[in-house]
Amino acid sequence: MAHVVGLSEKRQADAALIVTEAATNILKYAGQGEITLANRDVDGVQVLEIIALDRGPGIANLTSALADGFSTGGSLGAGLGTIRRHASLFDIYSIAGSGTALLARIANPPNVPNTANAANASNPSTTPDAGAESFQVGVKSTRKFGQEVCGDAWGVRRVGPNLWVTLLDGLGHGPMAAEASNRAVGVFLEADPADQPADVLRRAHQGIKDTRGAVMAVAMFDRASRTMSFAGVGNIVGIVASAEETQHLISTDGTVGYNMRAVRPREASWTKGSVFIATTDGLSTRWNLTRHPGLVQRHPSLIASVLHRDFARDADDATIIVVKAA
Structure with a gap:
């Protein structure tokens, strides 16, 4: 490798x-x-x-x-x-x-x-994680035990100085779930740079109507305004944690590609040290940071791996994505 x-x-x-x-x-x-x-x-x-x-x-x-x-x-x-x-x-x-x-x-x-x-x-002037990154990203994803493919999917996209991420869980498991979630990632990657997260969800809803559908969340991190915009449909769990507080990001009920209601966007402040965490339901809904003092101070790859180790379930596809303001 x-x-x-x-x-x-x-x-x-x-x-x-x-x-x-x-x-x-x-x-x-x-x-x-x-x-x-x-x-x-x-x-x-x-x-x-x-x-x-x-x-x-x-x-x-x-x-x-x-x-x-x-x-x-x-x-x-x-x-x-x-x-x-x-x-x-x-x-x-x-x-x-x-x-x-x-x-x-x-x-x-x-x-x-x-x-x-x-x-x-x-462009040899920078080395990884030497301070040039404005965002650090970590992901951990595993398929359901016994399955050959993972029905979850995720994507990361840079648009100018801003970062976009998406996380999906195709309904069910296996190849058909993977098709729905991966096609939605394709819509996300090709979306208009001027779109907002809710716009991307609506585009994905139209783009995967001939699949079994997926739950989906999209987040956009704006460096200039120091805000994070979020929109989700289904049971993706998301939070933004900082030294002062933890804000829970609520998704709208429904399924992208099948039955999507009006999307309600959310916003949170995004400053140095802020941490965004989103998970599919393959991680126990009881996951939290209280069992892991100081974990949010670590690199996102470690945050994702530790939470996945302690809360993921073999009986489902399980994915966690973590973004940190560097």
Whole structure:
């Protein structure tokens, strides 16, 4: 995967080292867990994203654990420090007794062109997550146990300085649900840049009428006005969390493509540190942030992975998308 994304041989070796260290830690301290890898486009830069999750005893003192030479398992104590040094972006979340989640992204340094995309060589001035991103996005999506495809879908689109996201859950499961949700994502990606979220929902309603339909939410993040506009149809759950409050975003009853009532748009303030979270009903409706102190301070990929780990159900497609104002 590191080769496909265009990483140099050195960065490919870094990827192998990071995965080895993360897997070793899971086996040694948690007994079992999972590591997921994904190729991501971060503001035009291709990166390899590695996320390691477990439900083990957690780390009581992260500061000490990140220092070289610290170990509770009789090893050299270089694992977490090694991962952090070899990653372009590193983040970790752990609570004693509640498991650990680790994020590492790997990209070529600014002066090394991405071999999978020569266009990146003409713009080597930024590295992923080095402060140039105005928005950070994280997604975690899984299909229902036993299904070959996921009936959920999501999309991200940049329009000038603003960011648009959508999240869908096709009715039912399997290929027909996936067709409905993926076609609606296509409508979202081709929508008029002047549209509002409610307009996109109405366009999608017309565009997928010959499918079984889907529940859908659309959010637009406006940097200039520092607002987030939201519109949803069906049971997509959405919130905007900040240091001051958590605002719940209510969707309209109905089904896009089948029976859609008048859409009621919502707005919320969007300032540095604000976090938008939206989930399909594959995550328990009881999900909340109270069990995870400090989680909203972490990278969106970690937020999404931790909440999915703790609240997703195998009996349904389950997707969560997180956007953070950088």
